[in-house]
Amino acid sequence: MSTYSISQLAALAGVSVRTLHHYDAIGLLQPAGRSSGGYRLYNEHQVLQLQQILMFRELEYPLAQIQQIMQTPDYDLIHCLRQQQQLLAGRIAHLQRLQSMLDFTIQQQESSAMTTSSQLFNQFSQATLREEAAQRWGEAEVRQSEQKMAQLSSEQQQKLAAEGEQIARGFAQCLHLPADAAEVQLWAVRQHQWLQQYGPCPLQRLVMLGDLYVSDARFQAYYDRFGAGTAVLLRDALHWYVASQSAP
Amino acid sequence: MSTYSISQLAALAGVSVRTLHHYDAIGLLQPAGRSSGGYRLYNEHQVLQLQQILMFRELEYPLAQIQQIMQTPDYDLIHCLRQQQQLLAGRIAHLQRLQSMLDFTIQQQESSAMTTSSQLFNQFSQATLREEAAQRWGEAEVRQSEQKMAQLSSEQQQKLAAEGEQIARGFAQCLHLPADAAEVQLWAVRQHQWLQQYGPCPLQRLVMLGDLYVSDARFQAYYDRFGAGTAVLLRDALHWYVASQSAP
């Protein structure tokens, strides 16, 4: 049985001596023993343990949890691995979304040399929102909507965005009116039609979206940019619209 | 132009108030001004800046670097984005490798209920080595070799691993002999033949591998497990073998 000094083990595993000091201090990996001079001595068993620790660390487990896992005599390894798999898949998906966002941004940058910071902001927040949307409504729906968008030319996309803004301005100009006013309801209809260009939008979803516009600070901020209270008016208008539609 | 209180901005961007305090303290995002009572006041411009900061943060830039980037008056945005793209691609690839390692491990776990820690260790270190190999010799080669392995049954793979160990033991039993001894050279031949089962292995690569066995602490440790000095003997034997082969 070969034994290793601390620097040997460090080199073997590709970590620093300080790391091993640290692991010893917190009790995660203690040396097999000490030499007469007080030097830490490790052997094969520690090498294996360290490799396992590093595996978990690679998967970004906190050290405390690694310790807990490895101290449990009969922990459910396979369950643990499965969990890890899920976590990894999520992280990869997240990064891939970021990447497609970046690709898109770069593409835009290259085509039109000038991009304002607000365009960047929009791209980023759209990516963020998309991710939340995927969680809220499921991956499939969001992807459908994305495909629909992808088929449109960028001109058409811009038109769509512009129409959204126009509607928002429309609501903002009705801030003095109640949600059930005819003019407000007209804008509600337009909002619904506009949303349907992104994909199917049943009335139920319209209600959820209305709530989202108020409860989500980012949507609120977006709409209230056109006038304080616009988000609330929009929500109430949509609620009223849905009520009138579902029970005519 | 709307202004935001600190908690409003925090909600808007999905960060904590403390985070904004911090960003103010380090000068990364300072408020547009203060109210008479000393409250921080932000406006649209800060919202956009914060979004950009969060984008960089998402890509795990340290805050200091984000600050540096954003303070540069005419920083090359597109270059920066490209760099981010590369970085992201690398991280995704890394995670995907980890994932395939996990998949494999889980598969193994399910087939044979018992897995020793040493098997886990082997899987992990193989994944690590694979990644380095990919860097050293290129993705394509490594993938080829992997495909070759994938076509083998696990029995055959075990046989291959066992043969590798047998050869290592063979070298270990020749520790008293010089590298150019006939017996040692026989083992060198077998090592070469063994390596070729993983994929084409020209003599030049054989030399590189020989060096690796000594320079890389993990390989060294692996071979020296069979006897101290085995790695060096193996390297020297391979060198000698290659020399005799290339100039016969």
Added chain:
DNA sequence: GCTTGCGTCTGACGTTACGTCAGGCTGCAG
């Protein structure tokens, strides 16, 4: 036997990006 020099020890403070109080103002509603 003594110096040289590297390896190792412990202890302690530094780092990053905040979290989490604590104690004291501010601002607005009732």
Added chain:
DNA sequence: CTGCAGCCTGACGTAACGTCAGACGCAAGC
């Protein structure tokens, strides 16, 4: 005017080590 939520600053805590500092261990060379 009196709560009470929101905000302020200052300070300490966290994770996973990095980075000295000062002292000891150990093998080699003179």
